[in-house]
Amino acid sequence: MKRWMTDRAPPPYAPPLNLGPRGDLFVGWADPGVATRRNLLLKGLGLAVAGGAAAAIAGPLGFAPGAGRWNPSAIKSWSGLLILDPYPTLVWRDDSGADQAALLGCPDKCGVRAQVEQFADRAVTIRGSLIERSGLKMIAATLEPGWIKPQGAETASPAAAVPTPLGTVNLQGELMDAKCWLGAMRPGEGLTHRSCAILCVRMGLPMLFVAGPPGGRRRAFVAVDQNGAPFDESVLPFVADPVRVSGQALSWRGWPRLSFPVSALSRL
Amino acid sequence: MAHGYVAIQWNRLKVWYDLGILVLAVVFIALFVAAQNLSLGPGESVHPVQTALRATGACAFFLLTLTLAIGPLARLARFFAPLLYNRRHLGVATCLTALVHAGLVMVWYFGFAKLNPALALLISRPLSLQATNLPFELAGLAALSILVLLAATSHDYWQRVLTPLRWKRLHMAVYAAYGLVVAHVAFGPLLTPSQSLFSAVVLSSAGALAVLHLFTGLREVWRDWGSERAEHFLAGESRWKGSEAWLEVGRPQDIPDGRAVMVSPEYGERIAVFRDGDALYAVTNVCPHQNGPLGEGRIVDGCITCPWHGWQFRPGDGVSPPPYEEKVATYRLKLQDGTLYVRPEPMAPGSQAPVVLMSGGGT
Numbered sequence: 001m002k003r004w005m006t007d008r009a010p011p012p013y014a015p016p017l018n019l020g021p022r023g024d025l026f027v028g029w030a031d032p033g034v035a036t037r038r039n040l041l042l043k044g045l046g047l048a049v050a051g052g053a054a055a056a057i058a059g060p061l062g063f064a065p066g067a068g069r070w071n072p073s074a075i076k077s078w079s080g081l082l083i084l085d086p087y088p089t090l091v092w093r094d095d096s097g098a099d100q101a102a103l104l105g106c107p108d109k110c111g112v113r114a115q116v117e118q119f120a121d122r123a124v125t126i127r128g129s130l131i132e133r134s135g136l137k138m139i140a141a142t143l144e145p146g147w148i149k150p151q152g153a154e155t156a157s158p159a160a161a162v163p164t165p166l167g168t169v170n171l172q173g174e175l176m177d178a179k180c181w182l183g184a185m186r187p188g189e190g191l192t193h194r195s196c197a198i199l200c201v202r203m204g205l206p207m208l209f210v211a212g213p214p215g216g217r218r219r220a221f222v223a224v225d226q227n228g229a230p231f232d233e234s235v236l237p238f239v240a241d242p243v244r245v246s247g248q249a250l251s252w253r254g255w256p257r258l259s260f261p262v263s264a265l266s267r268l
Numbered sequence: 269m270a271h272g273y274v275a276i277q278w279n280r281l282k283v284w285y286d287l288g289i290l291v292l293a294v295v296f297i298a299l300f301v302a303a304q305n306l307s308l309g310p311g312e313s314v315h316p317v318q319t320a321l322r323a324t325g326a327c328a329f330f331l332l333t334l335t336l337a338i339g340p341l342a343r344l345a346r347f348f349a350p351l352l353y354n355r356r357h358l359g360v361a362t363c364l365t366a367l368v369h370a371g372l373v374m375v376w377y378f379g380f381a382k383l384n385p386a387l388a389l390l391i392s393r394p395l396s397l398q399a400t401n402l403p404f405e406l407a408g409l410a411a412l413s414i415l416v417l418l419a420a421t422s423h424d425y426w427q428r429v430l431t432p433l434r435w436k437r438l439h440m441a442v443y444a445a446y447g448l449v450v451a452h453v454a455f456g457p458l459l460t461p462s463q464s465l466f467s468a469v470v471l472s473s474a475g476a477l478a479v480l481h482l483f484t485g486l487r488e489v490w491r492d493w494g495s496e497r498a499e500h501f502l503a504g505e506s507r508w509k510g511s512e513a514w515l516e517v518g519r520p521q522d523i524p525d526g527r528a529v530m531v532s533p534e535y536g537e538r539i540a541v542f543r544d545g546d547a548l549y550a551v552t553n554v555c556p557h558q559n560g561p562l563g564e565g566r567i568v569d570g571c572i573t574c575p576w577h578g579w580q581f582r583p584g585d586g587v588s589p590p591p592y593e594e595k596v597a598t599y600r601l602k603l604q605d606g607t608l609y610v611r612p613e614p615m616a617p618g619s620q621a622p623v624v625l626m627s628g629g630g631t
Contacts (some may be wrong), residue, residue: 027578028353044288047293055300060307061466067311109381190460195392196377206286237394
């Protein structure tokens with residue numbers, strides 16, 4: 001059987017190579033000698049320096065990861081009222097007496113609406129990990145058995161779900177899923193993240209409108225349609241694309257909210 | 269068919285070469301990560317997986333650009349010739365780095381959902397012809413597919429099976445892969461305002477590579493045909509004909525001992541005319557291994573030695589020394605009134621050509 005070789009070896013009968021006449025010819029299979037070896041080592045080091053310089057230039061370019069935080073292994077429990085619409089949210093009062101609200105999601109790319117519907121407007125305890133950015137919160141529920149438990153008979157008053165209108169605003173920014181932007185991914189925005197964001201929105205994660213230029217001062221709004229409900233799939237082509245929108249700004253328990261029809265979106 | 273071929277022959281230099289590639293990749297990724305982290309604002313952090321996928325993506329692009337730059341650079345300066353040796357290993361390293369990048373992207377951006385990541389890749393974006401909606405991930409996937417194909421067929425076994433010509437043509441697909449990589453960046457980060465500087469670096473590298481190839485190619489054309497023929501070529505008159513039955517090589521004493529001059533026939537490949545002491549020989553300039561320029565090699569231990577990978581051929585008959593069997597075409601020479609001429613029709617590979625001596629006479 002004939003096998004193949006990738007390189008030529010010195011012929012077995014050949015005397016040792018006479019390197020003199022070879023001059024500057026580089027022959028890979030031949031012993032290059034001490035001087036050439038040293039020369040090759042210098043070239044290699046030069047290339048490594050050039051590669052390192054290229055990396056040092058490229059590394060910092062184009063980054064706006066934000067100050068989001070998520071430690072999936074830091075599991076805690078939160079007790080509060082579960083509000084279902086527009087997106088499942090847990091609201092509670094902290095030790096200082098301030099109202100807190102956190103959107104709910106699961107550990108992966110999925111929403112938890114189907115799992116929490118039966119607990120709508122009821123007091124519950126939820127186990128999960130906190131995702132937080134700029135004071136805005138989300139809880140990634142563990143989804144392990146017993147991750148959500150009803151607590152007593154407390155129910156939310158109808159007024160608990162009513163946001164405060166702040167007026168009409170014209171904004172430029174980007175639609176994206178809440179979980180990635182808040183800190184599950186860093187960065188979790190821009191076209192490179194687009195497919196992931198669309199997948200997350202399709203799988204039921206809450207949607208945000210993040211106003212402001214990437215890398216600049218940004219403000220996140222919970223994005224809902226003109227009826228205050230989650231968007232249908234017609235919004236997907238605009239996700240993670242720079243857009244301009246005119247809509248109604250609202251405030252609800254510390255979460256800014258933006259209400260607009262898909263037709264109010266235009267690409268920048 | 270009984271010669272002692274071995275599948276892969278490692279030598280010390282190859283080991284050092286591969287070690288060098290590893291060091292280069294590690295240095296690149298380490299400095300990329302360090303520079304990225306140093307540039308972050310207070311309280312900011314990049315997710316380690318995203319750091320890794322960015323670093324491996326950038327490293328794969330760097331290695332691919334380097335791989336493609338080595339060819340023209342080695343044509344311009346012998347300084348780069350050692351990099352050409354084992355360039356395929358650099359290509360395979362590029363492919364492996366790109367595979368790590370793609371794997372991280374698939375897991376991170378398309379995993380963790382109740383969908384197969386491959387399906388998620390295909391359906392995550394709504395169909396649209398908007399520039400910002402073009403699936404740049406698919407361009408990357410197409411580039412990766414080509415790189416994997418080329419890496420898988422990079423072994424000499426496939427060169428033998430496919431024949432060098434077809435193998436070389438197949439491996440020219442690396443340029444299509446490079447174009448797809450540029451599209452991968454252009455329709456992704458390039459359209460994201462915050463990443464336009466990163467894209468500018470990538471596109472500048474691609475532009476520099478294109479200019480390097482163009483410059484080197486035109487230089488070779490110029491060398492081939494001289495200014496007059498190059499003008500015809502550039503005017504699109506590629507079938508311009510000369511009239512020489514014998515091509516003039518020049519004065520034999522102008523050929524350095526142990527080296528060659530190259531002449532370009534009207535059709536076909538260059539001819540390398542070697543001088544070994546008093547004897548003169550002519551063989552095709554194209555090494556059958558990887559189309560290396562034999563005429564830029566030397567005579568080492570009585571054999572023409574290719575400058576790319578060191579393949580050797582006896583100058584008289586163009587046959588590799590035993591136990592090897594490869595053959596290259598030889599050409600007839602004649603010395604007339606102190607001027608050397610070569611007949612541009614090649615003899616069958618392995619044919620013994622009459623030897624012409626500088627001192628006159630021959631066999």
